[in-house]
Amino acid sequence: MAATIYTENDASLAPLQGKTCAVIGFGSQGHAHALNLKESGVNVIIGLYPESKSRKVAEERGFKVLDTAEAVKAADVIMVAVPDTVIPKVYNADIAPNLVEGKTLLFSHGFAIHFKTIVPPTEVDIIMVAPKGPGHLVRRQYTEGKGVPTLIAIYQDKSGKAKDVALAWAKGIGGTRGGVFETTFKEETETDLFGEQVVLCGGTTALVKAGFETLVEAGYQPEMAYFECLHELKLIVDLMFESGIAGMRFSISETAEYGDVSVGPKIIDDHVKANMKAALVRIQTGEFAKEWTDEYNAGQPNFNRLREESKNHPIEEVGGRLRSLMSWVKKRELGGSQASYE
Ligand SMILES: NC(=O)C1=CN([C@@H]2O[C@H](COP(=O)(O)OP(=O)(O)OC[C@H]3O[C@@H](n4cnc5c(N)ncnc54)[C@H](OP(=O)(O)O)[C@@H]3O)[C@@H](O)[C@H]2O)C=CC1
Numbered sequence: 403m404a405a406t407i408y409t410e411n412d413a414s415l416a417p418l419q420g421k422t423c424a425v426i427g428f429g430s431q432g433h434a435h436a437l438n439l440k441e442s443g444v445n446v447i448i449g450l451y452p453e454s455k456s457r458k459v460a461e462e463r464g465f466k467v468l469d470t471a472e473a474v475k476a477a478d479v480i481m482v483a484v485p486d487t488v489i490p491k492v493y494n495a496d497i498a499p500n501l502v503e504g505k506t507l508l509f510s511h512g513f514a515i516h517f518k519t520i521v522p523p524t525e526v527d528i529i530m531v532a533p534k535g536p537g538h539l540v541r542r543q544y545t546e547g548k549g550v551p552t553l554i555a556i557y558q559d560k561s562g563k564a565k566d567v568a569l570a571w572a573k574g575i576g577g578t579r580g581g582v583f584e585t586t587f588k589e590e591t592e593t594d595l596f597g598e599q600v601v602l603c604g605g606t607t608a609l610v611k612a613g614f615e616t617l618v619e620a621g622y623q624p625e626m627a628y629f630e631c632l633h634e635l636k637l638i639v640d641l642m643f644e645s646g647i648a649g650m651r652f653s654i655s656e657t658a659e660y661g662d663v664s665v666g667p668k669i670i671d672d673h674v675k676a677n678m679k680a681a682l683v684r685i686q687t688g689e690f691a692k693e694w695t696d697e698y699n700a701g702q703p704n705f706n707r708l709r710e711e712s713k714n715h716p717i718e719e720v721g722g723r724l725r726s727l728m729s730w731v732k733k734r735e736l737g738g739s740q741a742s743y744e
């Protein structure tokens with residue numbers, strides 16, 4: 403069954419007018435939602451912990467910044483924009499004690515609610531507004547008059563107005579420009595985790611690195627391997643983004659197209675698809691959520707090791723050198739507050 407879609411004229415900002423909206427956390431998603439909503443005319447305040455490095459950035463962007471508990475008390479709609487693993491601590495300490503009937507809790511990913519790492523009371527509305535893209539792009543696209551397609555979901559509708567509020571928020575961040583699609587917390591959580599592990603982040607980076615390593619180990623120059631396996635990937639994906647796989651194939655050579663259709667399925671074969679299915683089952687059963695929560699609570703030793711190994715992969719060194727030749731490629735200072743980059 404196809405999803406219900408809402409566009410610009412199907413949503414109004416009215417349900418947020420006269421309301422105070424608190425965004426808790428001012429990182430990748432939080433800063434984008436807060437700035438876009440503010441520029442759409444919505445009254446937004448920010449909630450952060452006292453030592454947060456995001457505080458100064460949020461204040462510089464003209465926001466009133468309060469300690470999290472104070473922001474929750476002052477707000478009608480509260481967006482929880484802290485990392486999924488941190489949500490239980492922030493929720494128990496600062497949000498739950500100040501949640502009263504009439505307030506709305508808003509998430510941009512369903513992990514905490516779906517896997518029940520927190521269980522809010524039945525008196526409040528619980529909604530989701532989840533742009534299908536990284537927060538920095540949610541911000542960038544809004545400033546360019548565009549919008550990232552966005553999912554909404556309603557988990558609890560005590561007020562009877564939860565969907566109007568979700569649609570208003572989605573419109574305020576620019577989502578209705580790209581289309582707003584109705585889903586459930588379960589569907590968003592499971593498909594989002596699948597996408598990021600199997601295709602978008604995990605699958606793609608593993609594919610890129612395996613291709614790069616294969617060429618370099620066979621004696622080719624790392625620059626050739628970088629162009630073939632990473633640089634040109636963006637250009638090919640841009641074409642698929644604009645006009646689908648068929649549109650991309652229209653632009654490539656016939657030799658490339660024959661190699662694509664005849665060799666591609668032998669690389670991503672039934673064995674790979676079986677691995678994909680296994681990853682999906684681990685997500686659906688909650689096994690991945692438990693592993694990630696345990697890893698976080700143990701101080702993330704495996705995560706830190708894997709992160710470090712990946713940072714030191716030779717593709718990063720050659721990529722850094724080659725990107726420095728392309729002045730038009732946006733350079734990102736990594737580290738520091740997520741909100742300081744746009
Ligand atoms: N990144 C993305 O594009 C996407 C994220 N999401 C979801 O959005 C939510 C937020 O993720 P993301 O934007 O990546 O998070 P980030 O890591 O980018 O930012 C987290 C923010 O929360 C702040 N923070 C940390 N601890 C606390 C606390 N105890 N009290 C108040 N604020 C705190 C951080 O402060 P400090 O700067 O001091 O660390 C930072 O401002 C998650 O649910 C995630 O799944 C959904 C779709 C895409």
Ligand SMILES: CC[C@](O)(C(C)=O)C(=O)O
Pocket residue numbers: 511533534535536537594597598602603
């Ligand atoms: C692809 C990563 C993502 O799922 C996203 C930007 O949508 C995330 O959670 O960051």
